[in-house]
Amino acid sequence: MKGKILLVIKREYLARVKKRSFLLATIITPLIFPTILGIFLWIALSDVSTESRKFIEVVDENNAYFLESNESLAFSYGGLDLDEARELVKEGDRYGLLYIPELSLDEPAGITFYSEETAPISMVANLEAALKSKIEEFRLFASGIDPDVLSSLKTNVNIRSVIVGEAGGERISNSVVNYAVGFLAGILIYTFIFVYGNQIMQGVIEEKSSRIIEILVSSLKPFQLMMGKIIGIGAVGLTQFLIWILLISAVSSLVVGYFGMKMPQQELMEMSGQQELFATGSQEGIVEVLQMVQGIDFIQLTITFLIYFIGGYLLYGAFFAAIGAAVDSPSDAQQFMFPVTIPLLIAYMGLFIFVLDDPNSNVSFWLSIIPFTSPVAMMGRVSFGVPWHHLAISIGLLVTGFLFTTWLAGKIYRIGILVHGSKVGYKVLWKWMKDNG
Amino acid sequence: MEILSVKSLNKSYGTHLALRDFDLSVQQGIVFGLLGPNGAGKTTFIRIVNQIIEQDSGEIFIKGQPLRMRHVRNIGYLPEERGLYKTMKVKDQLLYFARLKGLSRQDSISKISNWLEKLNLSQWKDNKIQDLSKGMAQKVQFIATVVHQPDLLILDEPFSGFDPVNAEIIKNEILELKRQGTTIILSTHRMESVELLCDQIAMINQARKILDGPVKVIKNEAKTNRFRVKMIPRAIGNLPDVWDVVDHEGLAEFIVRLNGQQPNVLLTNLMSYGEILGFEEIVPSIEEIFIQKINETHEG
Numbered sequence: 036m037k038g039k040i041l042l043v044i045k046r047e048y049l050a051r052v053k054k055r056s057f058l059l060a061t062i063i064t065p066l067i068f069p070t071i072l073g074i075f076l077w078i079a080l081s082d083v084s085t086e087s088r089k090f091i092e093v094v095d096e097n098n099a100y101f102l103e104s105n106e107s108l109a110f111s112y113g114g115l116d117l118d119e120a121r122e123l124v125k126e127g128d129r130y131g132l133l134y135i136p137e138l139s140l141d142e143p144a145g146i147t148f149y150s151e152e153t154a155p156i157s158m159v160a161n162l163e164a165a166l167k168s169k170i171e172e173f174r175l176f177a178s179g180i181d182p183d184v185l186s187s188l189k190t191n192v193n194i195r196s197v198i199v200g201e202a203g204g205e206r207i208s209n210s211v212v213n214y215a216v217g218f219l220a221g222i223l224i225y226t227f228i229f230v231y232g233n234q235i236m237q238g239v240i241e242e243k244s245s246r247i248i249e250i251l252v253s254s255l256k257p258f259q260l261m262m263g264k265i266i267g268i269g270a271v272g273l274t275q276f277l278i279w280i281l282l283i284s285a286v287s288s289l290v291v292g293y294f295g296m297k298m299p300q301q302e303l304m305e306m307s308g309q310q311e312l313f314a315t316g317s318q319e320g321i322v323e324v325l326q327m328v329q330g331i332d333f334i335q336l337t338i339t340f341l342i343y344f345i346g347g348y349l350l351y352g353a354f355f356a357a358i359g360a361a362v363d364s365p366s367d368a369q370q371f372m373f374p375v376t377i378p379l380l381i382a383y384m385g386l387f388i389f390v391l392d393d394p395n396s397n398v399s400f401w402l403s404i405i406p407f408t409s410p411v412a413m414m415g416r417v418s419f420g421v422p423w424h425h426l427a428i429s430i431g432l433l434v435t436g437f438l439f440t441t442w443l444a445g446k447i448y449r450i451g452i453l454v455h456g457s458k459v460g461y462k463v464l465w466k467w468m469k470d471n472g
Numbered sequence: 473m474e475i476l477s478v479k480s481l482n483k484s485y486g487t488h489l490a491l492r493d494f495d496l497s498v499q500q501g502i503v504f505g506l507l508g509p510n511g512a513g514k515t516t517f518i519r520i521v522n523q524i525i526e527q528d529s530g531e532i533f534i535k536g537q538p539l540r541m542r543h544v545r546n547i548g549y550l551p552e553e554r555g556l557y558k559t560m561k562v563k564d565q566l567l568y569f570a571r572l573k574g575l576s577r578q579d580s581i582s583k584i585s586n587w588l589e590k591l592n593l594s595q596w597k598d599n600k601i602q603d604l605s606k607g608m609a610q611k612v613q614f615i616a617t618v619v620h621q622p623d624l625l626i627l628d629e630p631f632s633g634f635d636p637v638n639a640e641i642i643k644n645e646i647l648e649l650k651r652q653g654t655t656i657i658l659s660t661h662r663m664e665s666v667e668l669l670c671d672q673i674a675m676i677n678q679a680r681k682i683l684d685g686p687v688k689v690i691k692n693e694a695k696t697n698r699f700r701v702k703m704i705p706r707a708i709g710n711l712p713d714v715w716d717v718v719d720h721e722g723l724a725e726f727i728v729r730l731n732g733q734q735p736n737v738l739l740t741n742l743m744s745y746g747e748i749l750g751f752e753e754i755v756p757s758i759e760e761i762f763i764q765k766i767n768e769t770h771e772g
Contacts, residue, residue, distance in 0.1 A: 042571050050560065246555035250616065253522040253549040254572035256541070453524070455553065466486075 039255040043263025044270065047238065051271045061275050065282040073290045089130040089158070092120045096137045099173070102165050108158070124149055133162060140174050213418040214391050220340050220414035221386045224347050225379060228410070231272040231348060232355035232375070236368060238264055239359025239452070248452045257449040261360075262441070265352040269345065339417045342430055347410025350437040351375060353444035360451030361459045370460075382408035390415035404429050406436025443468060474536070475500040475624055475655045476521070481530035483516055490516040492679040494530070498657065498672070500623075503650055505670035505687075506659040507762065512676040514659045515552060518628055522549050534624070545574040548622035552629040552659075554613055556601045562588070562612055563597040566619055573620040580619070587615040591641070607638050614642055618649065625649065625656045631665055643669065663759045675762050683765050687758070694761045695753070697730035701742060702750030727754065 051057055088109045093102065094117050102110045110133075115123070123129045131150035138144075146166065148154055172182045239261075242248045251260055358371040385408060389398040394416040402412035403421075409429050413421070450467045451459070474497055481494040491513045498504045506514050519525045521532060523541065532539040534546060557565055563584060570580035588594045591611045601609055610633070618625060627646075631639045646656055646669070658666050666673075667687070674684035683690065701714075705724045717726040724746075730738055739751055756764070 039572060042568065046568055050557070245558065246551070246553040247557060249519075249524065249551040249553055250549065250555075250569065251572070252524050253547070253551070254544050254569070453519075 040259045040263045040266070043255070043260055044267040047264050047267025048270050048274075051234075051268065052274065057271070057275070061278050062282070065279045066286060068283055069286040069290045072287060076290070090128075091131045091133055092123055092129045093133045093135070094120050095135045097135060100135055100166065100169050102133075102162075102169070108161070121149060124151060127151070135166075138170070140170065140177060143170055216336065216418035217391055217394075217415035218386075220336075220417070221383075221390075221411045224340075224344050224414055225383050225386075225411045227272055227276070227344060228347055228351045228379065231268055232351050234268050234271075235265055235352050236355040236359035237365065238268065239356050239448075240362065240365055240368070243360065243452055243455075244363060252452065257452060258445045261353075261356050261445060261448050265349065265356060265441075269348050269352065272348070336417060339426065340414060343410040343413055343433070346406075346430070346433040346437060350406060350410070350433065350440050351379070353437065353441040357444035357447040357451065360448040361454075361464060362451075363455065367459075371464075378407035379411070382411035386411050386415045394419040394421075400425070404432060406433045409433055446470070473500045474498065475534065476657075477533040477536075478517075478521075479531045479533075481517070481520065481532070482528045483513075483520065483525070484528060489679045491520075491527070494676075494679075494681055496674060496681070496684070498624075498655060500655050501650065501653050502671040503646070503656045503658060503669055505663075505666045505673035506657055506676065507663050507666070507673055507758065508661065508676035510661050512661075513679045514661075514676055515628060517676075518549070518551075518626055518657075518659060521626065522547060542574075545620065546623045548617045548620065548625045550614065550617040550625075550627045550630055552632070554633075556609060556613060556616070558602040559600055561598055561600055562593065562604070565601065566612065566616055569616040570619045573622075575620050583619050583621070584615070587619060591615065591645075607635055610634050610638050611641070614645065618645075623653075623655060625654055626659070627656065628659045629661070630658060631660070631662075663762060664757060667758050673758065675765065677762075677766055677769075682769055683761075690758075690761060691755060694756050694764070696756070698727050698754045699730065699735070699738070700750070700752050700754055701726055701728055701748065703742065703746045703748045705746035723749075 088104075088107055090109050090111060092115065093100070093110050093112050094115060095112070101112070104110050111129070113120070117132075117134055120129070120132045120134075124132045131148055131154060134147045134149065136145040138146075143166075148159060148162065175182050175185060242251065354375050358368050358375070361371060362368045382402065385398070385402040389396060390402060390412050393399060399412065399416060402408045403416050403425065410433065413426075413429055416425075446468050447464055450470065476496065476498040478494060478496040481491050483491040494513070494517065496517075506517070508514055516525070520527050521539070523539065523544065534543045537543075560568075566584045566587075567577070567580050570584065571577065575583070585594070585597075588597055591614075593608060593611060593615075596604060596608060601612065604612070617627075625646075630642065630646075634642060650656060658670065660666055670687055672684070672686050673690065675682050702723070702725050704722055713731065714726040714728050717724060728738065728742070733741075735751075735753070739748070742748060742751070
């Protein structure tokens, strides 16, 4: 009897993998990511090398705010009045005009930037920051503190977050890296369940509407057919996923490698220096980021990911199969999608609002324990470190959960596949679930 | 030998009764007709035998053994609602169905190529079903039903949906399979279509079997000993015991009952009244017998 499930798995798998659309989706999708990455790198690199400095005329009524030019902005203090300076901007001699009226240090107001085109937000922010620090400097001076003394007191503090491992080992953790890992894993599982769950539903509807179903179930049990389809389509998903991982890592490293070679070492250093979140701008910082990435337990992460990936898929896959069996066409399926979509959406929203924000809160705990939300929610916690007994309870419940949903879906499926042309509602489904015949 | 034996089968869907105390015995090697109007319970019965649905009570035996999942190997089933995977190749599809029935890969492949050759489909074996004409797809459907050489072939409304040419081909294949020893159960509401094909029939109406037996016996029992006579009478008014008389420019047609005599005696008797042009026994069709039977049960 197991042989028959295998036959179904094989057919479902080959029927999809052999399709041209599968080949296209499998090859093109992973290329999208490196392509976007490549385009960004290209733009970033060409920006650095070709962008000319922007000249800005400053009209300062206080004669006190001298801003330092850098490689993207150059400030000129020509001592012009506002109207003369405006002319310069109109004629295109200057990119913009920064007007600083007489300022009171307590309430600085009325600073204006004039330009021919809308000034980039980042540039305005840079100007604001520069003026802000100038004003603060003046204020400190006014209250009798020497800015030089203050700067000598300033220091850079970066907190290294270290998790004390159970085996006594310590690993460096960083909430940003963990956030990214949890975010990616959660989203992947959510998307996978939806995309492949839908394929299960379409497949069941196809067999039902083309009337193959009765021939099939005269050869094997409906439950075998349902499980064969769910597993076969899941295997298609895993295959696609594996190919994607291989392709993405291969092509991404090619792209990064190519641009990495082109990028002058110095700029590379500067770029990493700008990413204050990750590093302090020194050699030490890069090492630390690498340590953080290495600090993630990839084996544990991969294993838990696969468990929740497969468990979540099986749990919801059964529902999708039951829905397909209950309806005659995909458009009829909408009415039953609600109970499937809602828990998945809760898991998805919960991942962002609660789990990634505070992986150890009560809500996060429950979201990662309840089988309907745990596949998405638990992945948000795993990279932050989860007590093993939480994992055990969660996985245990997930397995129980999918055994239950498959059993329930099997009851609906068995009857639904033979019902044609009659309007099926929740009441009817309930009757099917209770029916033992 | 009895290939299928059914004892007091009951099945209901909610409050709707689908089969009530249904008994049936089918001998090996015959064509058995399961007749009755739509909704009588035929498909329910067939689905139970195919283990697609379960009976509420009652027993089913295949060659004397209680029906089990392994018996799907012995049964070939062509449902009334049938179809194929449109985007699957003919040979892959047939291989799938044969393997699901429990045939080995090797065995399936050789049987499939035999059947494809027999029905002139060999050159289409690598085509998808959607590229085939409807008639060809119907032949593939039939092969899918018989490829595993079942002992018992169950065909639900087999000729509906088939064009006349294909229906004839399928009919001949059915008779050929019968010669080879396969037992065939035909289920249909179009009774006239199977009258000549079936050795035995069972009539079902409203969840109950109302009549069964060999076609010859049933027809014999239904005889009313009436004859239709066509003659040029000399003096029609003197004819005894005739009715439905149609007199048309000297040519008379009427019905006469055999009153315990032999038909030849009646004929000789009739000859003295005029010139006989036609003398034919009136035998009711299966459909007429069915309607008569329903009326009897309703009155009784």
